[in-house]
Amino acid sequence: MYEIFKALIIGIVQGLTEFLPVSSSGHIELFKVMLGLDLEGDQNLLFTLTLHTATALSTLVVFRKEVGEILVGLVKGKNEAIDFTLKIIVSMIPAALVGYFMKDTIEKLFSGNILLVGCMLLLTALLLLLAGRAKKTKKDIGFIDSFIIGLSQAVAILPGVSRSGATIATSVILGNDRSKTAMFSFLMVIPLIFGAMAKDLLDADTLHFSNEMLSSLSAGFIGAFIFGIIACRWMVALVRNAKLWYFSIYCAIIGTIAVVYTLF
Template sequence: MGESEIIYIIKMIIIGLVQGFTEPIPVSSSGHVMIASEILGLGEQGFTFAILTNTASLLAILYIYRQDIVRLISNSIYYLKTNNIQYKSDFRFVCFIVIGTIPAAVLGIILNDYIAENVSMGTIAVMLFVTGIALWLIRNMKGIKGEGEISFKDAWIVGLGQAVALTPGISRSGATIISAIAVGMKQDTALRFSFLLYIPVSLGGVVLGFSDFLNEPNKSDLAIPYLSAFIATLFMTYFAMRWFMGIMKNGKLVYFTYYCFIVGTLLLIFF
């Protein structure tokens, strides 16, 4: 393995770490991957790479929320079988996750190519400012709604927030958490709903893009760099998510407002 190949692998690991760290937090992982790729001279990462790193982030989130997922699925099945009121709250929560998934799923299919072809560093900078402003507006909000108190309207609004986040620079976690808090959810409920909402959308993207992954002409040459990025993304997403859960618990989302403003300003100056 030559020096240039080793350097390329290191760069891909860095991109994986960036993806993993920024996926859970409200600063736009897709925007940061584009920024990091530009700085490292890698150019735009292909669809196959995006699928691979998103799969790694998805696995980390699935592991963190594995108990919630098992509980929601099993209790929903029990409710459908027995109509026992004890399990109704979890069944409704699953229904709202499905409802919240619809906007991003539909718009993602329709607009994905257009968005990919019309994104610049300027776009990312502006969208980071938008994310920062939204985080500032909800910084002091303390919701009262738990899982059993979410409505159809709440789920739909949060789903629309996730759809807006298809644009690089608009954070998916940020848009959904901001929307959830804005409609009155408690911060822990907003966090859980946001990332359980992430799972079906991300899983759908992986399934739809799997054929592109299999048809990647340079799989053998890219195996080691991509595997390195995958592992880096997997572990970094896990640790970043655990860290972000602590941030949410302490109500310190406002820190990300400052970060979005700083990075957005630097992009406008240097790119």
């Protein structure tokens, strides 16, 4: 029962931090250490896939109207829908290349390296601070902007760098419209998540799990899905109202605590 509770807590953390600009990977590593959650091999793969599936689905729930319009537009051959889709594809290129060619190196970084997490949280704090000072505009995201935002997403593979924080901050600093930036940031990662999930499932041997593991997976999924919807909607409002600097302070505090903890 205690393991199920741990899974629920990690799921809630995943749901909140996947969208809020505070680094989901960094917080997951911190909470795994604090809760003593030790998953290896198939169990760790299953748990990770479950949490990411939950947050990807929560994104689709929040932006179901926009996604529906894009899909209908693609079928009808509308230029706006085609243009948006191509920009999403361009934004995926950097992270896809990094994930494919540097997967083993990246996985070694996710091993309770609290010092790295702390340093990267401080970097996230700086990005959010700069974005908070950027002027509001109505500028559309261009193809070059899409690639630069994609580079930020690639850097955010590091634990402690917030994916949403890095991509949203980069887009805002580039002078793009805040409302469009939030939607673009959250939708651009969905193809990567499902692509990575498919690859991991194909590469993995037959996955086995007990009834207790199934209960833990269910708890983690529910926590991540429900709180993912809440955090996604909240984040859209925060980006629109230029309040990213709140999270800059938070990341700076948590990052400093993590660095001090490892050094002393």
